[in-house]
Amino acid sequence: MLKPLFSVFLVLLSFFPRLVTAGEFQDDLKARRAKAMERLGPESMLILWSAPTRVYSRDVDYEYRQDSNLYYLTGIDQEDTTLVLMPGNLTRKEILFVKERNPLREHWTGHILSKEEATTKSGVEKVHLATEFETFIHNILSRQPYDLPPYSSSPEFDIFFKALTSGRARLELILSPKPGLSEPLGPTLEFANRVKERSAGLTIQDATDILRDLRQVKTSYERKVLERSLEISNLAHLAGMKAARPGAYEYEVKAAIEQVYKSSGAMGWGYPPIVGSGPNTNILHYEKSNRRMEAGELLLVDAAANYEYLTGDITRTYPVSGTFSPLQKDIYRIVLAAQEEGMKIAKPGVKLSDIHQKTVQVVKDGLLKLGLISDTSGDQYRTWYTHGACHFIGMDVHDVGDYDRPLEPGMAFVIEPGLYIRDGALEDLAKSPENDAFSQKAQPAFQKYKNIGIRIEDSFILTESGPKQLSARVPRTIEEIESFMQAHSRTNVNR
Ligand SMILES: [Mn+2]
Numbered sequence: 001m002l003k004p005l006f007s008v009f010l011v012l013l014s015f016f017p018r019l020v021t022a023g024e025f026q027d028d029l030k031a032r033r034a035k036a037m038e039r040l041g042p043e044s045m046l047i048l049w050s051a052p053t054r055v056y057s058r059d060v061d062y063e064y065r066q067d068s069n070l071y072y073l074t075g076i077d078q079e080d081t082t083l084v085l086m087p088g089n090l091t092r093k094e095i096l097f098v099k100e101r102n103p104l105r106e107h108w109t110g111h112i113l114s115k116e117e118a119t120t121k122s123g124v125e126k127v128h129l130a131t132e133f134e135t136f137i138h139n140i141l142s143r144q145p146y147d148l149p150p151y152s153s154s155p156e157f158d159i160f161f162k163a164l165t166s167g168r169a170r171l172e173l174i175l176s177p178k179p180g181l182s183e184p185l186g187p188t189l190e191f192a193n194r195v196k197e198r199s200a201g202l203t204i205q206d207a208t209d210i211l212r213d214l215r216q217v218k219t220s221y222e223r224k225v226l227e228r229s230l231e232i233s234n235l236a237h238l239a240g241m242k243a244a245r246p247g248a249y250e251y252e253v254k255a256a257i258e259q260v261y262k263s264s265g266a267m268g269w270g271y272p273p274i275v276g277s278g279p280n281t282n283i284l285h286y287e288k289s290n291r292r293m294e295a296g297e298l299l300l301v302d303a304a305a306n307y308e309y310l311t312g313d314i315t316r317t318y319p320v321s322g323t324f325s326p327l328q329k330d331i332y333r334i335v336l337a338a339q340e341e342g343m344k345i346a347k348p349g350v351k352l353s354d355i356h357q358k359t360v361q362v363v364k365d366g367l368l369k370l371g372l373i374s375d376t377s378g379d380q381y382r383t384w385y386t387h388g389a390c391h392f393i394g395m396d397v398h399d400v401g402d403y404d405r406p407l408e409p410g411m412a413f414v415i416e417p418g419l420y421i422r423d424g425a426l427e428d429l430a431k432s433p434e435n436d437a438f439s440q441k442a443q444p445a446f447q448k449y450k451n452i453g454i455r456i457e458d459s460f461i462l463t464e465s466g467p468k469q470l471s472a473r474v475p476r477t478i479e480e481i482e483s484f485m486q487a488h489s490r491t492n493v494n495r
Helices: 002-019 021-038 070-075 105-111 113-120 130-140 156-164 189-196 209-218 220-243 250-263 278-282 326-343 352-370 433-449 478-487
Strands: 046-051 056-057 082-085 094-098 126-129 168-172 202-206 272-276 298-303 304-305 314-319 390-392 411-414 418-420 453-455 458-463 467-469
Touching: 021 046, 021 070, 021 082, 021 209, 021 220, 046 070, 046 113, 046 189, 070 209, 082 105, 082 130, 082 168, 082 189, 094 113, 094 130, 105 272, 113 126, 130 189, 156 168, 168 189, 189 202, 220 250, 220 304, 220 314, 220 458, 220 478, 250 298, 250 304, 272 278, 272 390, 278 298, 278 453, 298 411, 298 453, 314 326, 314 453, 326 352, 326 411, 326 418, 326 433, 326 458, 326 478, 352 390, 352 411
Parallel strands: 046 168, 094 126, 168 202
Antiparallel strands: 046 082, 082 094, 272 298, 298 314, 390 411, 411 458, 418 453, 458 467
Protein backbone atom coordinates (compact mmCIF):
# COMPACT_ATOMS: atom_id res chain seq x y z
CA MET A 1 0.00 0.00 0.00
CA LEU A 2 2.86 2.34 0.71
CA LYS A 3 4.51 1.96 -2.66
CA PRO A 4 1.92 3.67 -4.89
CA LEU A 5 1.73 6.54 -2.40
CA PHE A 6 5.46 7.02 -2.54
CA SER A 7 5.46 7.12 -6.31
CA VAL A 8 2.70 9.75 -6.22
CA PHE A 9 5.03 11.77 -3.99
CA LEU A 10 7.87 11.38 -6.48
CA VAL A 11 5.63 12.46 -9.35
CA LEU A 12 4.62 15.54 -7.37
CA LEU A 13 8.28 16.31 -6.71
CA SER A 14 9.07 16.05 -10.40
CA PHE A 15 6.47 18.73 -11.09
CA PHE A 16 8.48 21.19 -9.09
CA PRO A 17 10.73 22.45 -11.90
CA ARG A 18 7.61 23.62 -13.70
CA LEU A 19 6.75 25.92 -10.83
CA VAL A 20 9.91 27.81 -11.67
CA THR A 21 9.99 28.26 -15.41
CA ALA A 22 12.97 29.30 -17.47
CA GLY A 23 11.19 32.49 -18.48
CA GLU A 24 10.64 33.36 -14.85
CA PHE A 25 14.37 33.18 -14.17
CA GLN A 26 15.20 35.43 -17.15
CA ASP A 27 12.56 37.95 -16.07
CA ASP A 28 14.08 37.96 -12.61
CA LEU A 29 17.61 38.41 -13.99
CA LYS A 30 16.39 41.38 -16.05
CA ALA A 31 14.77 42.92 -12.98
CA ARG A 32 17.99 42.40 -10.97
CA ARG A 33 20.06 44.16 -13.64
CA ALA A 34 17.51 46.96 -13.84
CA LYS A 35 17.80 47.49 -10.07
CA ALA A 36 21.59 47.40 -10.24
CA MET A 37 21.54 50.01 -13.02
CA GLU A 38 19.23 52.23 -11.02
CA ARG A 39 21.84 52.24 -8.24
CA LEU A 40 24.74 52.72 -10.65
CA GLY A 41 23.28 55.76 -12.41
CA PRO A 42 23.74 56.81 -16.05
CA GLU A 43 27.33 58.03 -15.79
CA SER A 44 28.84 54.76 -14.69
CA MET A 45 29.99 51.48 -16.11
CA LEU A 46 29.98 48.25 -14.10
CA ILE A 47 32.23 45.36 -15.07
CA LEU A 48 31.85 41.92 -13.53
CA TRP A 49 34.04 38.95 -14.32
CA SER A 50 33.37 35.26 -13.99
CA ALA A 51 35.24 33.10 -11.47
CA PRO A 52 38.43 31.45 -12.73
CA THR A 53 38.66 27.70 -13.11
CA ARG A 54 40.76 26.15 -10.34
CA VAL A 55 43.20 23.26 -10.57
CA TYR A 56 42.54 20.31 -8.30
CA SER A 57 45.73 18.54 -9.32
CA ARG A 58 47.73 18.30 -12.51
CA ASP A 59 45.22 18.40 -15.40
CA VAL A 60 42.10 17.91 -13.27
CA ASP A 61 40.08 20.96 -12.23
CA TYR A 62 37.73 21.42 -9.31
CA GLU A 63 34.08 21.50 -10.28
CA TYR A 64 33.39 24.95 -11.67
CA ARG A 65 31.69 27.44 -9.35
CA GLN A 66 30.60 30.71 -10.91
CA ASP A 67 31.24 33.99 -9.12
CA SER A 68 28.08 34.70 -7.11
CA ASN A 69 27.68 38.29 -8.30
CA LEU A 70 28.10 37.41 -11.95
CA TYR A 71 25.63 34.55 -11.65
CA TYR A 72 23.22 36.82 -9.79
CA LEU A 73 23.08 39.19 -12.77
CA THR A 74 23.45 36.74 -15.69
CA GLY A 75 22.49 33.18 -14.67
CA ILE A 76 25.51 31.98 -16.67
CA ASP A 77 27.78 29.43 -15.02
CA GLN A 78 30.50 29.35 -17.67
CA GLU A 79 34.07 30.60 -17.27
CA ASP A 80 35.50 33.49 -19.34
CA THR A 81 32.26 35.46 -19.08
CA THR A 82 32.18 39.22 -18.51
CA LEU A 83 29.17 41.44 -17.93
CA VAL A 84 29.23 45.17 -18.60
CA LEU A 85 26.39 47.43 -17.51
CA MET A 86 26.24 50.95 -18.94
CA PRO A 87 22.92 52.38 -17.71
CA GLY A 88 23.40 55.64 -19.66
CA ASN A 89 23.53 53.95 -23.05
CA LEU A 90 20.53 54.16 -25.37
CA THR A 91 20.15 50.47 -26.24
CA ARG A 92 23.41 48.81 -25.21
CA LYS A 93 22.85 49.05 -21.48
CA GLU A 94 23.75 45.40 -20.97
CA ILE A 95 26.67 43.79 -22.78
CA LEU A 96 27.97 40.28 -22.32
CA PHE A 97 31.28 38.78 -23.41
CA VAL A 98 31.46 35.00 -23.70
CA LYS A 99 34.17 32.62 -24.81
CA GLU A 100 34.20 31.44 -28.39
CA ARG A 101 32.77 28.09 -29.36
CA ASN A 102 35.38 25.54 -30.34
CA PRO A 103 34.29 22.11 -31.58
CA LEU A 104 37.52 20.35 -30.60
CA ARG A 105 37.54 21.83 -27.11
CA GLU A 106 33.85 21.01 -26.76
CA HIS A 107 34.66 17.42 -27.75
CA TRP A 108 36.96 17.27 -24.70
CA THR A 109 35.23 19.36 -22.07
CA GLY A 110 31.67 19.89 -23.16
CA HIS A 111 29.33 22.37 -24.74
CA ILE A 112 30.23 26.06 -24.86
CA LEU A 113 27.32 28.50 -25.07
CA SER A 114 26.80 30.18 -28.40
CA LYS A 115 26.06 33.91 -28.32
CA GLU A 116 22.40 33.11 -28.98
CA GLU A 117 22.30 30.65 -26.12
CA ALA A 118 23.94 33.20 -23.83
CA THR A 119 21.13 35.62 -24.75
CA THR A 120 18.46 32.99 -24.11
CA LYS A 121 19.97 32.13 -20.72
CA SER A 122 20.63 35.63 -19.46
CA GLY A 123 18.24 37.81 -21.40
CA VAL A 124 21.17 40.05 -22.39
CA GLU A 125 20.72 40.99 -26.07
CA LYS A 126 24.19 42.27 -26.89
CA VAL A 127 26.69 39.43 -26.75
CA HIS A 128 30.29 39.60 -27.99
CA LEU A 129 33.20 37.22 -27.84
CA ALA A 130 35.53 37.40 -24.85
CA THR A 131 38.41 38.21 -27.21
CA GLU A 132 36.68 41.50 -28.10
CA PHE A 133 36.63 42.79 -24.53
CA GLU A 134 40.06 44.46 -24.67
CA THR A 135 39.13 46.44 -27.82
CA PHE A 136 35.74 47.30 -26.38
CA ILE A 137 37.28 48.81 -23.23
CA HIS A 138 39.96 50.60 -25.21
CA ASN A 139 37.32 52.15 -27.46
CA ILE A 140 34.98 53.19 -24.69
CA LEU A 141 37.72 54.78 -22.59
CA SER A 142 38.92 56.68 -25.68
CA ARG A 143 35.36 57.83 -26.30
CA GLN A 144 35.08 55.76 -29.49
CA PRO A 145 31.78 53.98 -30.05
CA TYR A 146 31.92 50.21 -30.17
CA ASP A 147 29.84 47.89 -32.32
CA LEU A 148 28.35 50.75 -34.35
CA PRO A 149 28.71 51.28 -38.11
CA PRO A 150 31.81 53.34 -39.03
CA TYR A 151 31.20 57.11 -38.97
CA SER A 152 27.89 56.53 -37.23
CA SER A 153 26.59 59.61 -35.48
CA SER A 154 24.46 57.56 -33.05
CA PRO A 155 24.26 59.07 -29.57
CA GLU A 156 24.38 55.50 -28.14
CA PHE A 157 27.30 56.16 -25.74
CA ASP A 158 26.90 59.96 -25.45
CA ILE A 159 25.97 60.13 -21.78
CA PHE A 160 28.99 58.11 -20.68
CA PHE A 161 31.34 59.86 -23.11
CA LYS A 162 30.20 63.29 -21.88
CA ALA A 163 30.71 62.13 -18.31
CA LEU A 164 34.24 61.04 -19.25
CA THR A 165 34.97 64.44 -20.78
CA SER A 166 33.75 66.28 -17.73
CA GLY A 167 35.44 63.94 -15.23
CA ARG A 168 32.24 62.56 -13.76
CA ALA A 169 32.37 59.06 -15.23
CA ARG A 170 32.65 56.13 -12.83
CA LEU A 171 34.03 52.67 -13.35
CA GLU A 172 32.37 50.35 -10.86
CA LEU A 173 34.16 47.13 -9.95
CA ILE A 174 33.95 44.58 -7.16
CA LEU A 175 36.99 45.67 -5.16
CA SER A 176 36.21 44.03 -1.83
CA PRO A 177 37.47 42.27 0.13
CA LYS A 178 40.80 44.08 -0.29
CA PRO A 179 43.92 41.92 -0.21
CA GLY A 180 46.55 42.49 2.49
CA LEU A 181 49.55 44.70 1.72
CA SER A 182 51.86 41.79 0.94
CA GLU A 183 49.26 39.78 -0.96
CA PRO A 184 48.85 39.87 -4.75
CA LEU A 185 46.33 42.44 -6.00
CA GLY A 186 44.23 40.01 -8.00
CA PRO A 187 42.87 40.57 -11.52
CA THR A 188 40.19 43.16 -10.70
CA LEU A 189 42.50 45.52 -8.77
CA GLU A 190 45.17 45.09 -11.42
CA PHE A 191 42.63 46.02 -14.08
CA ALA A 192 41.58 49.04 -12.00
CA ASN A 193 45.21 50.17 -11.77
CA ARG A 194 45.82 49.75 -15.48
CA VAL A 195 42.72 51.81 -16.26
CA LYS A 196 43.77 54.49 -13.77
CA GLU A 197 47.14 54.88 -15.47
CA ARG A 198 45.70 55.14 -18.94
CA SER A 199 42.46 57.00 -18.54
CA ALA A 200 41.77 60.38 -17.02
CA GLY A 201 38.27 61.53 -16.21
CA LEU A 202 37.28 58.23 -14.65
CA THR A 203 36.73 57.53 -10.97
CA ILE A 204 37.06 53.94 -9.90
CA GLN A 205 34.48 52.85 -7.36
CA ASP A 206 33.73 49.72 -5.40
CA ALA A 207 30.36 48.23 -6.43
CA THR A 208 30.44 45.62 -3.66
CA ASP A 209 27.69 47.29 -1.64
CA ILE A 210 25.34 47.58 -4.61
CA LEU A 211 25.39 43.83 -5.17
CA ARG A 212 25.32 43.19 -1.42
CA ASP A 213 22.18 45.26 -0.95
CA LEU A 214 20.40 43.62 -3.87
CA ARG A 215 21.31 40.08 -2.84
CA GLN A 216 20.28 40.72 0.74
CA VAL A 217 16.58 40.87 -0.17
CA LYS A 218 15.54 37.74 -2.03
CA THR A 219 13.25 38.09 -5.05
CA SER A 220 10.12 35.96 -5.22
CA TYR A 221 11.90 33.72 -7.70
CA GLU A 222 14.80 33.28 -5.30
CA ARG A 223 12.43 32.52 -2.45
CA LYS A 224 10.98 29.60 -4.41
CA VAL A 225 14.42 28.25 -5.28
CA LEU A 226 15.69 28.70 -1.72
CA GLU A 227 12.66 26.80 -0.40
CA ARG A 228 13.35 23.97 -2.82
CA SER A 229 17.03 24.03 -1.84
CA LEU A 230 16.07 23.64 1.80
CA GLU A 231 13.55 20.90 1.02
CA ILE A 232 16.47 18.94 -0.41
CA SER A 233 18.63 19.74 2.63
CA ASN A 234 15.82 18.65 4.95
CA LEU A 235 15.56 15.28 3.21
CA ALA A 236 19.36 14.98 3.34
CA HIS A 237 19.38 15.51 7.11
CA LEU A 238 16.67 12.87 7.55
CA ALA A 239 18.76 10.43 5.49
CA GLY A 240 21.81 11.28 7.61
CA MET A 241 19.92 10.63 10.82
CA LYS A 242 18.84 7.25 9.48
CA ALA A 243 22.44 6.34 8.65
CA ALA A 244 23.76 7.26 12.11
CA ARG A 245 24.11 4.40 14.58
CA PRO A 246 26.71 3.11 17.02
CA GLY A 247 29.59 1.58 15.07
CA ALA A 248 28.93 3.57 11.89
CA TYR A 249 31.57 5.92 10.51
CA GLU A 250 30.97 9.63 10.17
CA TYR A 251 31.53 9.33 6.42
CA GLU A 252 28.57 6.99 6.12
CA VAL A 253 26.31 9.78 7.36
CA LYS A 254 28.06 12.24 5.06
CA ALA A 255 27.54 9.93 2.09
CA ALA A 256 23.83 9.49 2.89
CA ILE A 257 23.48 13.29 2.94
CA GLU A 258 25.32 13.91 -0.31
CA GLN A 259 23.43 11.10 -2.02
CA VAL A 260 20.22 13.05 -1.43
CA TYR A 261 21.75 16.27 -2.78
CA LYS A 262 22.92 14.68 -6.00
CA SER A 263 19.83 12.56 -6.59
CA SER A 264 17.59 15.61 -6.09
CA GLY A 265 19.24 17.62 -8.82
CA ALA A 266 21.26 19.86 -6.53
CA MET A 267 24.74 20.81 -7.74
CA GLY A 268 26.09 19.28 -4.54
CA TRP A 269 26.85 20.84 -1.19
CA GLY A 270 26.65 24.55 -0.47
CA TYR A 271 29.57 23.95 1.92
CA PRO A 272 31.34 20.70 2.82
CA PRO A 273 29.16 18.74 5.26
CA ILE A 274 30.34 18.82 8.86
CA VAL A 275 29.71 15.42 10.43
CA GLY A 276 31.41 15.12 13.80
CA SER A 277 30.84 12.56 16.54
CA GLY A 278 31.89 12.54 20.19
CA PRO A 279 34.77 15.00 20.74
CA ASN A 280 34.51 16.07 17.08
CA THR A 281 31.22 17.80 17.87
CA ASN A 282 33.48 20.55 19.23
CA ILE A 283 35.27 21.22 15.94
CA LEU A 284 33.29 23.98 14.27
CA HIS A 285 34.42 23.24 10.71
CA TYR A 286 35.33 19.58 11.06
CA GLU A 287 35.77 18.09 7.59
CA LYS A 288 37.56 14.77 7.98
CA SER A 289 34.54 12.59 8.86
CA ASN A 290 36.60 9.46 9.39
CA ARG A 291 35.78 8.61 13.01
CA ARG A 292 33.67 5.70 14.11
CA MET A 293 30.82 6.82 16.35
CA GLU A 294 30.17 4.97 19.54
CA ALA A 295 27.08 4.22 21.57
CA GLY A 296 26.11 7.06 23.88
CA GLU A 297 27.82 9.75 21.81
CA LEU A 298 26.37 12.76 20.07
CA LEU A 299 26.69 13.40 16.36
CA LEU A 300 26.72 16.98 15.10
CA VAL A 301 25.71 17.42 11.46
CA ASP A 302 25.91 20.79 9.72
CA ALA A 303 24.99 20.44 6.07
CA ALA A 304 23.00 21.98 3.22
CA ALA A 305 22.76 21.62 -0.53
CA ASN A 306 23.57 24.11 -3.26
CA TYR A 307 20.51 24.03 -5.48
CA GLU A 308 20.55 26.42 -8.43
CA TYR A 309 23.08 28.61 -6.61
CA LEU A 310 21.06 28.98 -3.43
CA THR A 311 22.16 27.43 -0.16
CA GLY A 312 20.51 27.05 3.22
CA ASP A 313 22.25 26.11 6.44
CA ILE A 314 21.02 23.47 8.89
CA THR A 315 22.65 21.89 11.93
CA ARG A 316 21.31 19.11 14.09
CA THR A 317 22.96 17.35 17.02
CA TYR A 318 21.58 13.97 17.97
CA PRO A 319 22.42 10.88 20.00
CA VAL A 320 23.74 8.04 17.83
CA SER A 321 22.04 5.48 20.07
CA GLY A 322 18.68 7.21 19.82
CA THR A 323 18.42 8.63 23.35
CA PHE A 324 20.05 11.67 24.92
CA SER A 325 21.85 11.12 28.22
CA PRO A 326 20.73 13.38 31.10
CA LEU A 327 23.97 15.41 30.80
CA GLN A 328 23.56 15.82 27.04
CA LYS A 329 19.99 16.94 27.68
CA ASP A 330 21.21 19.63 30.12
CA ILE A 331 23.28 21.30 27.40
CA TYR A 332 20.78 20.61 24.61
CA ARG A 333 17.96 22.33 26.48
CA ILE A 334 19.99 25.52 26.87
CA VAL A 335 20.87 25.69 23.18
CA LEU A 336 17.29 24.90 22.15
CA ALA A 337 15.83 27.51 24.51
CA ALA A 338 18.32 30.09 23.22
CA GLN A 339 17.30 29.34 19.64
CA GLU A 340 13.58 29.51 20.45
CA GLU A 341 13.89 32.83 22.27
CA GLY A 342 15.85 34.12 19.28
CA MET A 343 13.14 32.91 16.91
CA LYS A 344 10.49 34.79 18.90
CA ILE A 345 12.07 38.16 18.19
CA ALA A 346 12.97 37.51 14.52
CA LYS A 347 10.66 40.14 13.04
CA PRO A 348 10.90 43.05 10.62
CA GLY A 349 12.86 45.94 12.12
CA VAL A 350 15.07 43.72 14.29
CA LYS A 351 18.77 43.26 13.55
CA LEU A 352 20.57 39.93 13.50
CA SER A 353 22.73 41.20 16.35
CA ASP A 354 19.58 41.64 18.47
CA ILE A 355 18.72 37.98 17.90
CA HIS A 356 22.27 36.97 18.83
CA GLN A 357 22.08 39.02 22.03
CA LYS A 358 18.80 37.32 22.93
CA THR A 359 20.47 33.90 22.60
CA VAL A 360 23.37 35.12 24.75
CA GLN A 361 21.01 35.99 27.61
CA VAL A 362 19.46 32.52 27.58
CA VAL A 363 22.85 30.81 27.28
CA LYS A 364 24.29 32.81 30.19
CA ASP A 365 21.43 31.87 32.51
CA GLY A 366 21.67 28.22 31.51
CA LEU A 367 25.45 28.01 31.91
CA LEU A 368 25.27 29.66 35.32
CA LYS A 369 22.77 27.06 36.52
CA LEU A 370 25.04 24.20 35.38
CA GLY A 371 28.11 25.79 37.01
CA LEU A 372 29.90 26.25 33.69
CA ILE A 373 30.17 29.98 34.37
CA SER A 374 30.15 31.80 37.68
CA ASP A 375 29.18 35.27 36.47
CA THR A 376 26.67 36.38 33.85
CA SER A 377 27.81 39.99 33.70
CA GLY A 378 30.93 39.48 31.61
CA ASP A 379 32.28 37.31 28.84
CA GLN A 380 32.70 34.00 30.65
CA TYR A 381 29.98 32.53 28.44
CA ARG A 382 32.26 33.00 25.44
CA THR A 383 34.40 30.14 26.73
CA TRP A 384 31.64 27.79 25.58
CA TYR A 385 29.63 29.88 23.10
CA THR A 386 32.28 30.69 20.55
CA HIS A 387 30.43 32.08 17.54
CA GLY A 388 27.58 34.33 16.53
CA ALA A 389 24.03 32.99 16.29
CA CYS A 390 23.04 34.59 12.99
CA HIS A 391 24.19 35.17 9.47
CA PHE A 392 22.47 35.73 6.15
CA ILE A 393 22.06 32.86 3.69
CA GLY A 394 21.62 32.92 -0.05
CA MET A 395 24.00 32.33 -2.92
CA ASP A 396 26.78 31.92 -0.35
CA VAL A 397 26.15 30.07 2.88
CA HIS A 398 27.51 33.04 4.82
CA ASP A 399 25.83 35.38 2.42
CA VAL A 400 26.52 39.02 1.80
CA GLY A 401 24.35 41.49 3.66
CA ASP A 402 24.52 44.68 5.66
CA TYR A 403 24.35 43.57 9.28
CA ASP A 404 23.30 47.05 10.40
CA ARG A 405 20.24 46.93 8.18
CA PRO A 406 17.13 45.87 10.10
CA LEU A 407 15.36 42.74 8.89
CA GLU A 408 12.74 43.15 6.20
CA PRO A 409 10.63 40.68 4.18
CA GLY A 410 12.77 38.77 1.69
CA MET A 411 15.81 38.50 3.94
CA ALA A 412 16.99 34.96 4.66
CA PHE A 413 19.08 34.07 7.69
CA VAL A 414 19.88 31.42 10.26
CA ILE A 415 19.60 31.21 14.02
CA GLU A 416 22.28 28.85 15.29
CA PRO A 417 23.33 29.02 18.92
CA GLY A 418 25.89 26.43 19.99
CA LEU A 419 27.72 25.33 23.12
CA TYR A 420 31.01 23.47 23.01
CA ILE A 421 32.38 22.00 26.22
CA ARG A 422 35.77 21.42 24.69
CA ASP A 423 39.06 20.28 26.09
CA GLY A 424 41.52 23.12 26.61
CA ALA A 425 38.89 25.87 26.68
CA LEU A 426 39.56 26.78 30.32
CA GLU A 427 43.34 26.47 29.92
CA ASP A 428 43.15 28.82 26.92
CA LEU A 429 41.76 31.72 28.96
CA ALA A 430 44.01 34.75 29.25
CA LYS A 431 45.93 34.62 32.54
CA SER A 432 44.33 36.86 35.16
CA PRO A 433 43.21 36.43 38.76
CA GLU A 434 39.54 36.59 37.65
CA ASN A 435 40.00 33.97 34.96
CA ASP A 436 41.96 31.70 37.32
CA ALA A 437 39.12 31.89 39.83
CA PHE A 438 36.53 31.22 37.09
CA SER A 439 38.54 28.31 35.72
CA GLN A 440 38.81 26.73 39.17
CA LYS A 441 35.13 27.18 39.87
CA ALA A 442 34.02 25.82 36.50
CA GLN A 443 36.35 22.78 36.66
CA PRO A 444 33.86 20.30 38.20
CA ALA A 445 31.10 21.22 35.72
CA PHE A 446 33.62 21.07 32.87
CA GLN A 447 34.69 17.56 33.90
CA LYS A 448 31.05 16.55 34.00
CA TYR A 449 30.08 17.91 30.57
CA LYS A 450 33.33 17.75 28.64
CA ASN A 451 33.30 16.66 24.98
CA ILE A 452 29.67 17.63 24.57
CA GLY A 453 29.25 19.96 21.62
CA ILE A 454 25.79 21.02 20.55
CA ARG A 455 24.61 23.35 17.82
CA ILE A 456 21.07 23.75 16.53
CA GLU A 457 20.66 25.73 13.36
CA ASP A 458 17.62 26.55 11.28
CA SER A 459 17.16 28.54 8.09
CA PHE A 460 14.49 31.20 7.84
CA ILE A 461 13.09 33.57 5.28
CA LEU A 462 11.26 36.60 6.53
CA THR A 463 7.94 36.84 4.71
CA GLU A 464 5.31 39.54 4.82
CA SER A 465 3.55 37.51 7.51
CA GLY A 466 6.61 36.74 9.65
CA PRO A 467 9.56 34.35 9.62
CA LYS A 468 9.13 31.06 7.78
CA GLN A 469 11.26 28.22 9.12
CA LEU A 470 12.51 26.45 6.00
CA SER A 471 14.16 23.59 7.88
CA ALA A 472 11.20 22.72 10.10
CA ARG A 473 10.92 19.21 8.67
CA VAL A 474 14.07 18.05 10.42
CA PRO A 475 13.40 16.87 14.01
CA ARG A 476 14.70 19.47 16.42
CA THR A 477 13.33 19.05 19.93
CA ILE A 478 14.58 16.27 22.23
CA GLU A 479 11.27 14.42 21.86
CA GLU A 480 11.16 14.75 18.06
CA ILE A 481 14.75 13.59 17.68
CA GLU A 482 14.44 10.63 20.02
CA SER A 483 11.25 9.38 18.42
CA PHE A 484 12.71 9.75 14.91
CA MET A 485 15.97 8.00 15.83
CA GLN A 486 14.14 5.18 17.56
CA ALA A 487 11.71 4.72 14.68
CA HIS A 488 14.59 4.44 12.21
CA SER A 489 17.20 2.59 14.21
CA ARG A 490 18.81 -0.43 12.52
CA THR A 491 17.06 -2.78 14.93
CA ASN A 492 13.73 -1.68 13.51
CA VAL A 493 12.84 -4.35 10.92
CA ASN A 494 10.59 -1.98 8.97
CA ARG A 495 13.46 0.31 8.22
MN1 LIG B 1 25.65 28.58 9.77
